[in-house]
Each structure stands twice: as C-alpha cells, then as structure tokens.
Amino acid sequence: MKLSSIILKIAEKMDGQRSLNASLHVLRGKRSGQTLQDVDYFSVKPYFSILPKLGDSTFAEAVSSLHHAGMISESEGIVTVSEKGKRKAKELPPFQFDGWHYRGREEIFFLRMVLLVQTLSQLRNSQNSFHPITNDRKIQQFVKEVLRSLQDTRPNSARFFADELLLALKMTGISDLQAAVLCHRLTGVSASGWTWEQLEESTGETVASLQLEYLEALHRLITVSESTDAEERLPILHMLVKDIRIKTPLTDSTAITKKLFDQGLPIDEIAIVRQLKVNTIEDHITEIATNDRNFPILRFVGRDDQLAVQHEVRRNDVKRLRFLKEKFPHLSYFQLRLILSTTKGELV
Structure with missing residues (x-):
C-alpha cells in the first residue's frame, strides 16, 4: 500500500x-x-x-x-x-480506514492488546514480575481490569485469547501481510515485537507502506471487535475496544462553543466569553454544522441565498469557495461554508 x-x-x-x-x-x-x-x-x-x-x-x-x-x-x-x-x-x-471515528485512538487499542498478550504470556510461564511494554498508567490500569474479569478462566486465558485473536483476524479479511505485521508487533515471554526495520527487511516492503498496512489492519480489527456479535464471539477483544470509537466528532473546544451557541449567544459574544478569535469560533460553528443535520442555518443565511448557492453548485458542479464568492459577493466565506456543510445531502 x-x-x-x-x-x-x-x-x-x-x-x-x-x-x-x-x-x-x-x-x-x-x-x-x-x-x-x-x-x-x-x-x-x-x-x-x-x-x-x-x-x-x-x-x-x-x-x-x-x-x-x-x-x-x-x-x-x-x-x-x-x-x-x-x-x-x-x-x-x-481502502478500509476509518480515520473519522478512530483518529489515532487505534494505537490505544493496540497498546492494550500488546500489554495483555505480554501479561498473559508471562503469567502462563509463572513470571509474575516483568517490565511492561508500555509505561502508560491508563493502559496498565485498563488491562488490570480486563485481567480481573478473566479471573475465573485465568489458567486458560492465554490460549483463549490466542484462539480469539486468530478468529478475529479471519473475520477481518485482512491480507496475510497485514496479519503478519500485526502478529510480529506483539511481545511475549521469549519474543519481542519486531521493529519496523526488521519487518522491512523480512517483507521487502518499505516502512511507510508497512505502517499503512498496519493502520488499515488495526481499523478493521477494531471494527470487527466492536460489532454486535463480538461480545459473544470475541469477548476479550470486545473489552479492549471500549471507548476507542469517538463518541462525538466534535473537539473538546468546539463542544464548549456548542453549549454557548445552543444557549443562543451570537458568535461575537461567544468569542468574548471564550477569549478566542471570531474566525476560530466560525470554524467551530462550521464543525458543528457539518455534524448536525438539524443545524439552524437560518440564524446565518436566508433561505433564498441558500437555494441560489445550491443551484449554482448543482448547475456548474463547482465547490470552490473563491468562485462562489465571486458569484455571491454579498455572502461571507463563512456563510458559504455553512451552506455547503448543511446541504450536502440535497446536492448529491
């Protein structure tokens, strides 16, 4: 890739x-x-x-x-x-990435999985003291909670998880190369996870290519693990994917702006309250509009202007803001972005 x-x-x-x-x-x-x-x-x-x-x-x-x-x-x-x-x-x-919903959190899932594999491997060999693969306290605490839930099946947990991981990899439909990259990145008692350079030498693929394969494989593994039947078929992986998917696409800062916006405050007042530039608040509002089908766009743009811009986009298949600005000089770039953000479904 x-x-x-x-x-x-x-x-x-x-x-x-x-x-x-x-x-x-x-x-x-x-x-x-x-x-x-x-x-x-x-x-x-x-x-x-x-x-x-x-x-x-x-x-x-x-x-x-x-x-x-x-x-x-x-x-x-x-x-x-x-x-x-x-x-x-x-x-x-x-390509089967899902960047919008994971946004780098797939690495949290992977670290949870790596640490669990390492821990189960050590415990199976009666090694109760070892240096964890990650020093992230949140990851460590999370894996401890997973281990507590496996207390009743602890003697066989390593074998159960190995079987579950093999099943999950088959369910994802990922390539042999992707499966190999994921598995070689894991760490056990007698085998450390391979470096990217080692994988490059072994596969003949570049590091950049391997990292893309790895990323797509992780996204597909997470998707399978959070599916409706995963709780029964992949119980351990289902626990590991907890809170990996972004619950709200809004950033923390935009979410704060949304609360003020929902209270009816105009943009300039929100900027004063938040001590941010008006342009920043406008970006927040655009982000809100993109993710809210019921966004009250009439607070910013009249219906006639919305219809006129939609017609121009549809007629000339143009979505470049500069061209739209030349056609509708009385509308700001912010207003044009809002129209495009809130009318996508009507134009497709």
Whole structure:
C-alpha cells in the first residue's frame, strides 16, 4: 500500500475543486472549518487524521510520483486527475480506514492488546514480575481490569485469547501481510515485537507502506471487535475496544462553543466569553454544522441565498469557495461554508 495511492483516491474525490494541500490537511486531520467541510462534502472521512504526523517532504515525494506517472496535474493551485489517474483510482482496492471515528485512538487499542498478550504470556510461564511494554498508567490500569474479569478462566486465558485473536483476524479479511505485521508487533515471554526495520527487511516492503498496512489492519480489527456479535464471539477483544470509537466528532473546544451557541449567544459574544478569535469560533460553528443535520442555518443565511448557492453548485458542479464568492459577493466565506456543510445531502 502506497501513500501515493491514498492521495490519488482523495484527489479523485476532489477533482478540479481543491489544491493538493487539501488532501494533506485531510490526512493530517486539520480541524479548520474548510477541511472539516471538505471531509464531509467530498466523502473522504475514512482518510481523516490517519497520518497526523505526515511530513511535508514525504507528502511531496508521493505527489511527485503521481505527477511523473501522469496521474495528476496542477493549474493555479488546483489539482486535476487525468483519465489515466481516474482509471488507476478505480483499479485500486477499496481502502478500509476509518480515520473519522478512530483518529489515532487505534494505537490505544493496540497498546492494550500488546500489554495483555505480554501479561498473559508471562503469567502462563509463572513470571509474575516483568517490565511492561508500555509505561502508560491508563493502559496498565485498563488491562488490570480486563485481567480481573478473566479471573475465573485465568489458567486458560492465554490460549483463549490466542484462539480469539486468530478468529478475529479471519473475520477481518485482512491480507496475510497485514496479519503478519500485526502478529510480529506483539511481545511475549521469549519474543519481542519486531521493529519496523526488521519487518522491512523480512517483507521487502518499505516502512511507510508497512505502517499503512498496519493502520488499515488495526481499523478493521477494531471494527470487527466492536460489532454486535463480538461480545459473544470475541469477548476479550470486545473489552479492549471500549471507548476507542469517538463518541462525538466534535473537539473538546468546539463542544464548549456548542453549549454557548445552543444557549443562543451570537458568535461575537461567544468569542468574548471564550477569549478566542471570531474566525476560530466560525470554524467551530462550521464543525458543528457539518455534524448536525438539524443545524439552524437560518440564524446565518436566508433561505433564498441558500437555494441560489445550491443551484449554482448543482448547475456548474463547482465547490470552490473563491468562485462562489465571486458569484455571491454579498455572502461571507463563512456563510458559504455553512451552506455547503448543511446541504450536502440535497446536492448529491
């Protein structure tokens, strides 16, 4: 799995409407009003925040490979996917990330699983004292609670969990490579988890590619483990995925703004109360609108303006704010973002 393939998938969704930086912001999980609107409007939620530490040079290198392969081109900062690129995007297998709902929390799940495997392995060999794979006290406490729940089956817990993990891996449908990466990252009594460099040497795949395979595999494992029948079929993994899925897509800061907004406070007053810039509060409001089908947009934009913008978007298939601003100069960029955020379903 290559980063360039994921960028191509996102660029194809935004074809002719956004710059490549928009794809970078999606992958990094930028919380700006523009990016949050793009994520929803272009249906790229699966890729949101899957690579929060993606470096500029790494991204540029992947983009360069797409340019050289004739997959994409840029004009006035806007990326267009060529016919060759569109064919390639369709040929790519469907990626099964769920960045919107996990946002890096898959690593918490993995650390819980690694520590549980390590602990059960040590206990099975009568080793009650060992150095835990993670020093995170919350992870340690969580695993202790899981072990307490397994008290009645403690002698056989290691075997039970091994069988359960094998079943779960089959249920996910992940590739042999992905299963191997996950398993080799685990730590037991006589075997430490492999480093990325060791996996690279063993598989012949690059570290960057392996990390993407690992990430998708984790997302698929979590999805299976939180399914409706997992509590019975995968009881231990079902415990490990507790609170991994984001319950609310709003950031903590936006949630505070929402409480004030729901009380009827206007944006400028919310900014004063929160001691934040008006632009920041507008980003919060856009984030709220993106995630609330009943958002009261009439507090900001009249119905006639909403219909006019919708008609323009539908008629010319244009979603670039600059073009819409030229067509509707009396509307602010904030108002235009709100219209796009709250009318996606009506335009599809």
